[in-house]
Amino acid sequence: MKLVHKSVDKDGEGSVSLIPEETEDMWHAYNLISEGDCVRASTIRKVQTESSTGSSTSNRVRTTLTIRVEAIDFDTQACMLRLKGRNVEENQYVKMGAYHTLDLEVNRKFTLSKPEWDSVSLERVNIACDPTQNADVAAVVMQEGLAHICLITSTMTLVRAKIDQSIPRKRKGNVQQHEKGMARFFESVMQGILRHVNFDIVKCVLIASPGFVRDQFYEYMFQQAVKTDNKMLLENKSKFMLVHSSSGFKHSLREVLTDPAVAAKMADTKASGEVRVLESFYTMLQTEPAKAFYGKKHVEKANEAQAVETLLISDKLFRIQDVKQRKEYVALVDGVRESGGDVKIFSSMHVSGEQLDQLTGVAAILRFPMPELEDEDESEDEKET
Structure with a gap:
């Protein structure tokens, strides 16, 4: 759902303009609109015109109407909302108080006005309009010095952070610089996870890499969590899953998500x-x-x-x-x-x-x-x- 405009005063009165972008958004709209609310949207109305000779012709015209909702019908098959009510705003084609039915559908903007927006309605607007609220899978694709932290929703993958650091190469007799560089890199990735992954919503965190980078990072992260008594990481340890990827670039995520074991784990999160x-x-x-x-x-x-x-x-x-x-x-x-x-x-x-x-x-x-x-x-x- 796309939020176009929101204006709600401290008493809770106001309006919100929204554009449903997918079928699930129509379900949100159905839950937002109550009888007595006013809804403004574009619609087609049959208009009869009478000529000077007395003959009448009817045309279909597109106009924007505001109705006070009296009946709501949700068509689950077509994913469409039908709202019946009386016109409450002056319009050149429709008289004040005349009945009209508005059809709300995907990609058609509508404005909803309520005498009182309560906490449940406002929360639903936030959830519908914030894709990260629905992202119950997170993924970290990484290789030495490069990591992408992503959130995965049912419709898209959002890259929340990219960590790119140069790490000194391993040299004979001087491995310390390399190890220090890796520790710095792992720390940045761990902080990125803590900043961008909401464990109240996310049910599964995939850590993917070529070689053993994922195992080294996982070990580092939970050693640090124990040292600093980081309850958030320790309580959610079971949500982490280590998988193989060919690189630390975002495109490697596709092969990770098609892995049958990962698909099974993700199916659990959707439940x-x-x-x-x-x-x-x-x-x-x-x-x-x-x-x-x-x-x-x-x-x-x-x-x-x-x-x-x-x-x-x-x-x-x-x-x-x-x-x-x-x-x-x-x-x-x-x-x-x-x-x-x-x-x-x-x-x-x-x-x-x-x-x-x-x-x-x-x-x-x-x-x-x-x-x-x-x-x-x-x-x-x-x-x-």
Whole structure:
């Protein structure tokens, strides 16, 4: 998604102009647009004109309309959004208040205005427009003195850093200069990884090189991590994978990514953290039921006690028409983040999201047991009987 213009004031009112660039962006647009929002886009309208003799002709004209959205239909096959609503801006072809349907599709710019942009909507704009947010694979292709640090998204490879240093050649009886040069080079590459790889998002880091450069670098990096107690590297050690490449140039990445072992590892990353979090929730539900709850009422009570470690929530809940309820779900997400919890927003178009929807669409793994929430359920059941 390309962000053309963004103007949101401190009260949350404002507009954002976007151009969807791929089919997945239409899903983001579907989640951003709510009933009552205003959308401006170019469209074709059938216009009837009457001549002086009384005969009428109809022409199709392209015009730009702004409608207040009353109905939203997402065509998953054509990846197109149909928005129905009334015209709210003066137009030479369409009367104020007249109904019109806007079709939003890939590569067609639209402007979305909301009376209030909440944190979930703004976060979705950031995720949709920042390709690095979707890059869950990173790669370092290297050879002696040259390295490229790349982020790989489903659609492109982004080179985030190029490290090019001259390293003294090995000479008989004087290997020290060469070793010092390699240590300097490895340090630069390690700092590049720490600066450009977001381990919260990246699930796999490929280190590729000809010869033994990758092994020497891997050994150096984790020796340094132990020395400096670098928790980020130590906690993510399992994400690193050493593979062969013919050189340290970016084009070598292609052969790395076609390696069957790498393809299998990357397939795991695409299945993403959501599936694993849902599995953890089900496991917790069986082994420690006082630390796993679903349903809005229970999760809100757990959040009040700052007990939510991980919130699992379906994006379906942010598309509901009831503004008050939507605000409650946004407040829940904000509350969990403020108390240091993790929030996973599941796509209802994904299998894991469908499973979560069967559990009311909202669930939580708690930091500590809250058996009183279970007791409440039992006492309510007794009252009903």
